[in-house]
Amino acid sequence: MTPMKVLAIALVLALTPTCKAQTTRTSISPSFESTGADRQSVEALLDTYTRAVSTKDQALFETLLLNKEIAFSDANSAVKSDGAAGGTNHYESFRRGVFDGPPFTQEFQDVHITQDGPLAAVSLVFVNSSSEGKSWGWKTLQLLKVGGKWKIASEFYTGHD
Numbered sequence: 001m002t003p004m005k006v007l008a009i010a011l012v013l014a015l016t017p018t019c020k021a022q023t024t025r026t027s028i029s030p031s032f033e034s035t036g037a038d039r040q041s042v043e044a045l046l047d048t049y050t051r052a053v054s055t056k057d058q059a060l061f062e063t064l065l066l067n068k069e070i071a072f073s074d075a076n077s078a079v080k081s082d083g084a085a086g087g088t089n090h091y092e093s094f095r096r097g098v099f100d101g102p103p104f105t106q107e108f109q110d111v112h113i114t115q116d117g118p119l120a121a122v123s124l125v126f127v128n129s130s131s132e133g134k135s136w137g138w139k140t141l142q143l144l145k146v147g148g149k150w151k152i153a154s155e156f157y158t159g160h161d
Contacts, residue, residue: 034115038150042113042120042143045150053106058099064152065091066144071154078156088156104130118145126157135161 034042045064052061062068071078071088081087111124120143127136139157143150 029116032114032116034113034120038115038120038145039113041150042115042122043111045143045152046108046111046122046124050106050108053098054104056099056103058095061099066146066151066153068092070152071156072152073156075156075158088154102130102132104128119143120145120150133161135159 048060049064051057052064065072068091069089070091072091072094073081073088074090077090077093078088105128107127107129109125109127111122114121122139122141122143124139125136126139127134137157137159139155141152142154144153145151
């Protein structure tokens with residue numbers, strides 16, 4: 001065997017443990033699908049959400065929020081803010097449209113709930129029905145479990161007629 005081949009084999013053998021150490025991965029759950037009591041609690045929050053919006057119960061709705069200063073915006077307004085401070089804090093605009101505006105009934109469809117400990121993400125399609133017709137959109141919510149209760153920490157949504 002030539003000295004060059006011996007050197008190449010020795011180099012490969014010397015680097016093999018290093019390569020293995022670098023490729024060792026932490027075991028990560030293959031799914032973050034929410035299950036059990038937490039999922040039931042998140043589903044209850046979503047049921048309360050649609051009930052509060054459909055009956056114009058602002059006080060009930062606001063019990064679902066972490067606070068009124070959360071990021072809460074339609075996606076177009078958030079994008080137009082171009083990252084400005086407070087550019088996604090549009091809860092007041094949502095509140096006026098929903099609780100001071102014309103009545104409608106809201107339903108959620110295609111609900112996906114993922115979770116890791118006290119953090120959950122919900123994506124869904126909402127459908128609003130009123131005497132003037134239907135509108136719909138896609139919504140994403142970030143939830144935090146605070147004091148044993150799930151709270152909406154942010155909400156972004158689109159809207160279509």
